[in-house]
Amino acid sequence: MKFLFLPAIILTLGLLAAIVPQFTDCASDGLSITLANGKTIPMKCHWSARAEIAVAVPILGIALGSAFSRRKETVRILSMLGVLLGVFVILVPTTLIGVCGTPGMTCNTTLRPAMIAVGSLIIAASLGMLAYNEFRGREEI
Amino acid sequence: MSFGALVLRNIGAAGFRSAVILACVALVAGFALFTALVTEGSDQSLSKAKQRLGADILVVPKGSESRVQTALLSGRPTTAWMPKENLGKIAQISGVQRASAQLFLASLSNASCCAVSEMFMLVFDPATDFTLQPWLEHELGGPLKLGEVVGGTHVFVPEGDDFIMLYGYFLTLKATLEATGTGLDQTMFMAMDTARDMARISLSRAEKPLEIPENSITAVLVKTADGERHAVARRIQQDLPGVSVLERPDLFQEFGQRINVLTKGFFAVLAVSWAFATLTVGLVFSISANERRREIGVMRALGSPRHFALRSLLAEAALLAGLGAALGLVLTYCGVLLFHDLLASALDIYFLLPSLADLGILLGQILALSTASVAISTSLPAFRMSRTESVSLMRT
Numbered sequence: 001m002k003f004l005f006l007p008a009i010i011l012t013l014g015l016l017a018a019i020v021p022q023f024t025d026c027a028s029d030g031l032s033i034t035l036a037n038g039k040t041i042p043m044k045c046h047w048s049a050r051a052e053i054a055v056a057v058p059i060l061g062i063a064l065g066s067a068f069s070r071r072k073e074t075v076r077i078l079s080m081l082g083v084l085l086g087v088f089v090i091l092v093p094t095t096l097i098g099v100c101g102t103p104g105m106t107c108n109t110t111l112r113p114a115m116i117a118v119g120s121l122i123i124a125a126s127l128g129m130l131a132y133n134e135f136r137g138r139e140e141i
Numbered sequence: 142m143s144f145g146a147l148v149l150r151n152i153g154a155a156g157f158r159s160a161v162i163l164a165c166v167a168l169v170a171g172f173a174l175f176t177a178l179v180t181e182g183s184d185q186s187l188s189k190a191k192q193r194l195g196a197d198i199l200v201v202p203k204g205s206e207s208r209v210q211t212a213l214l215s216g217r218p219t220t221a222w223m224p225k226e227n228l229g230k231i232a233q234i235s236g237v238q239r240a241s242a243q244l245f246l247a248s249l250s251n252a253s254c255c256a257v258s259e260m261f262m263l264v265f266d267p268a269t270d271f272t273l274q275p276w277l278e279h280e281l282g283g284p285l286k287l288g289e290v291v292g293g294t295h296v297f298v299p300e301g302d303d304f305i306m307l308y309g310y311f312l313t314l315k316a317t318l319e320a321t322g323t324g325l326d327q328t329m330f331m332a333m334d335t336a337r338d339m340a341r342i343s344l345s346r347a348e349k350p351l352e353i354p355e356n357s358i359t360a361v362l363v364k365t366a367d368g369e370r371h372a373v374a375r376r377i378q379q380d381l382p383g384v385s386v387l388e389r390p391d392l393f394q395e396f397g398q399r400i401n402v403l404t405k406g407f408f409a410v411l412a413v414s415w416a417f418a419t420l421t422v423g424l425v426f427s428i429s430a431n432e433r434r435r436e437i438g439v440m441r442a443l444g445s446p447r448h449f450a451l452r453s454l455l456a457e458a459a460l461l462a463g464l465g466a467a468l469g470l471v472l473t474y475c476g477v478l479l480f481h482d483l484l485a486s487a488l489d490i491y492f493l494l495p496s497l498a499d500l501g502i503l504l505g506q507i508l509a510l511s512t513a514s515v516a517i518s519t520s521l522p523a524f525r526m527s528r529t530e531s532v533s534l535m536r537t
Contacts, residue, residue: 113479
């Protein structure tokens, strides 16, 4: 029997990691930084949102790859990559790029916690897939 | 096969039934935790905000009471002015022990002169203040100097800077106050001389100057003699017709009422969902017990004691309830922890999360209650099964 449940979950989470930040950064609220010369530039969270797309695309690839792959080795590597990318989903808005400083802004109240939750679930689902892969026979994957 | 292994195998064999019970218990336990966190946290938040204000009576210009309370609770800036001479008049009223004036100011919105947008600034007079000054003396060893400020827990110096710039004026953040869970956490506190200096500098350096009307104040905080609060409030209201007097218990009443309405709503939904979940679990177990009549009958015929079936069913129920409740509690707490600010703004209330010790007690109580509820709801079918003779069990 083909096991599609966890890849489907990872696919959904990957889509969430790509889409949610685009609607929860400060730019989506119409906020930007006004420089002394009057020019406006996007806030930090906007770049976090963009970076999440770059992290989410390989996650979608992992989900599709593990859904269609029959080789135990391939699923093992894809699961490990899933864990790693899940960690990056969390690190982008918390450490690597970050979000804006003011606690009440949408990026702080929604983008960052949502990415921590999505990243944690991607890690959990990837670990689940890894465990399933290790404990089941090759033909079942 | 050991008793534990049998219980686990029974749970695993009926995957869908176990999942339904797990989900029911997880949902109800999670909602119970959410309700407890919001209601207890908002009460705590409200009492901390009142404590931070530290006055028995708050006197504000007539008509501004709602705006002032909203500003203090939400941190959304507001301005309201009354004559400074009111302070002297209030200080003269019998029963008033101490009286101190405050100014409410706001930073500019999205201005390049300012590191933060629309911050609420609360200005106090170090000579008369009795709310913040004792804390400053204790924590900083003295009053705030010119250009120095303290902030709520969410006030911070921007990354890469050494100062907070407001109205083109550089402010040094000396300390941050303990969280209250309200807008006071994003409020900046400064002394009167710093505010006046900032207003002076803003004339040449800010996009829009900071205006502080001469001989005007926003609020007067009053400390009264013991048991005199209500009488003093009445006297102030009689002597100064242009002001509104808010007594400590009446402060943030609108917020308190909102908490009450939410609490009642949450508890009503919780009671209904708890009853519904208990009934569902009881029903599912009743069906499951009926399905296993023959199996239990055979076990009894082979010599297993009468109470074995009862114990087995109760152990299954307790294990599923414990696991479900633990899952619901962990997921709910993680969710509330992550989305605390979003929830607060969506529900339009402020709430503090409990300390670890309080959280431990709360989790223990909900876990015990969930397990007990499921055990009670399953005890009837389990007890009935254990009382039936093995022959009639095998016949059906």
